[in-house]
Amino acid sequence: MEHHGPPRATARNHYVKIARRLSHRPTLGQRSVYCLPMKAALTLTILAALAAPAAAQPVAPTYWLIGPVLDGEPAVVATWLAEAQRAGLKRVYVEIDSPGGGAAPGLAIAEALRMAPVTTICTVRRQASSAAYAILQACSIRIGKRGALFSTHEPKALANGLVTRDEARSLMIQLEAFTVLYETAVQSRMEPKTTREGYRARVAAGLDWKMSADECLAAGGLDKVVP
Numbered sequence: 001m002e003h004h005g006p007p008r009a010t011a012r013n014h015y016v017k018i019a020r021r022l023s024h025r026p027t028l029g030q031r032s033v034y035c036l037p038m039k040a041a042l043t044l045t046i047l048a049a050l051a052a053p054a055a056a057q058p059v060a061p062t063y064w065l066i067g068p069v070l071d072g073e074p075a076v077v078a079t080w081l082a083e084a085q086r087a088g089l090k091r092v093y094v095e096i097d098s099p100g101g102g103a104a105p106g107l108a109i110a111e112a113l114r115m116a117p118v119t120t121i122c123t124v125r126r127q128a129s130s131a132a133y134a135i136l137q138a139c140s141i142r143i144g145k146r147g148a149l150f151s152t153h154e155p156k157a158l159a160n161g162l163v164t165r166d167e168a169r170s171l172m173i174q175l176e177a178f179t180v181l182y183e184t185a186v187q188s189r190m191e192p193k194t195t196r197e198g199y200r201a202r203v204a205a206g207l208d209w210k211m212s213a214d215e216c217l218a219a220g221g222l223d224k225v226v227p
Contacts, residue, residue: 100130
């Protein structure tokens with residue numbers, strides 16, 4: 001079943017919602033630790049795209065998420081979604097072939113896709129791992145090519161050199177917060193085939209849950225497998 005979203009007149013309201021949620025100052029109690037500079041930039045990008053005149057060139061209906069998920073990508077995706085809505089597109093396509101990347105940009109892209117008032121049809125060509133897997137779970141329709149690989153795990157952190165006790169404590173708090181956000185974004189879309197307990201068992205102790213397209217379909221991570 002497709003979700004075509006609201007009329008164009010309400011597009012701004014939807015993207016302002018995204019902007020406000022992504023720019024809201026995080027607190028530890030809310031378990032929100034998006035990078036504030038990135039969130040501020042993404043907020044401004046969404047609002048600027050909505051205020052700008054219609055693009056002279058047609059909006060491309062397909063976004064290619066190829067390679068690592070980088071910090072600057074959420075702003076690009078948000079601009080593309082806003083322009084697609086302004087152009088009156090009812091559906092857009094995301095082609096994914098990514099090993100993942102940063103948790104913050106991955107979750108920001110997932111949030112933008114989840115709130116987009118257009119149908120988002122995402123196809124995994126060869127790989128959707130880590131942050132890319134979270135992005136896939138935010139799409140309206142999730143398609144995997146037979147032979148593609150999928151994997152998910154608990155967020156991990158890399159400390160550069162020696163850290164103080166306070167720095168280690170801060171890192172652990174952030175890691176815990178990202179774990180909650182990532183698990184919610186991924187596992188909630190895989191229900192009822194994969195329960196919260198079942199998901200946690202698969203990724204416990206830092207394990208990677210690796211799946212083929214058919215296994216991902218059976219686990220609730222895909223809606224369709226194609227040749």
